[in-house]
Amino acid sequence: MIDLHAFRAFIFDLDGTLVDSEKFHVKALAATLREAAGYEMTAEDIDDFKGNTSRDMMIMLAERHGWALDVDRAVARKFELLYEVFETDPFPGVGEFLAHWRGRTRLAVASNSPAHFVRRALQDLGILADVEVLCTVDDVRRRKPDPEMLNLVLARLGLSPEEVLVFEDSLPGVQAALAAHCPVVIVDTPAAIEAGAPPPGLPVATWPELVAASQAPIPAGDRPC
Numbered sequence: 001m002i003d004l005h006a007f008r009a010f011i012f013d014l015d016g017t018l019v020d021s022e023k024f025h026v027k028a029l030a031a032t033l034r035e036a037a038g039y040e041m042t043a044e045d046i047d048d049f050k051g052n053t054s055r056d057m058m059i060m061l062a063e064r065h066g067w068a069l070d071v072d073r074a075v076a077r078k079f080e081l082l083y084e085v086f087e088t089d090p091f092p093g094v095g096e097f098l099a100h101w102r103g104r105t106r107l108a109v110a111s112n113s114p115a116h117f118v119r120r121a122l123q124d125l126g127i128l129a130d131v132e133v134l135c136t137v138d139d140v141r142r143r144k145p146d147p148e149m150l151n152l153v154l155a156r157l158g159l160s161p162e163e164v165l166v167f168e169d170s171l172p173g174v175q176a177a178l179a180a181h182c183p184v185v186i187v188d189t190p191a192a193i194e195a196g197a198p199p200p201g202l203p204v205a206t207w208p209e210l211v212a213a214s215q216a217p218i219p220a221g222d223r224p225c
Helices: 022-037 043-049 054-065 071-085 094-101 115-125 148-157 171-179 207-215
Strands: 009-012 106-111 131-136 164-168 184-187
Touching: 009 148, 022 043, 022 054, 022 071, 043 054, 054 071, 071 115, 094 115, 094 207, 106 115, 106 148, 115 131, 131 148, 148 164, 148 171, 164 171, 171 184, 184 207
Parallel strands: 009 106, 009 164, 106 131, 164 184
Antiparallel strands: none
């Protein structure tokens, strides 16, 4: 298990990492495409949506199927439908992990979701005020897997890549962390990437395992200054 006490900050992904939100995003996107284009999402579409944004997914499908889709309107409608059903559902162990590290290390979030959604989820989790740096797809030109978002978080924290630990569940998120030269742990949730998909050798842990590692005695000399 990676030594969590060796880092000065944690950078969390949101969807699929902290909260089980993918199911709500998929449901709202499917309803939007059904309304706007009479289209039923396939299993392949749902796989493609993982780690992607609603906007990029809609653009891709519109180009593929030749739709004349008002993407801005469709994205707005998707979030209207999302908020009708969305409940912030943290994975087991997330609450304990965040409670342990609140006030002990610096917390940041880097998410491919828009700021209005991320802020709502973090408020529901009770940690919005504790997140020192919040970076979303609204803040960058290139989403994950590009490292732009993580590089921006590092700049705002004033830390070097080796001083932070990134928590991710998706391949684009892992790729972004590695491109930014940050250590990354793959959080094994029901929404996580399939085994063998990420580069080999990366640590993988469930939230309960990460809670246990948090509560382990701190190795001598390993507490960051």
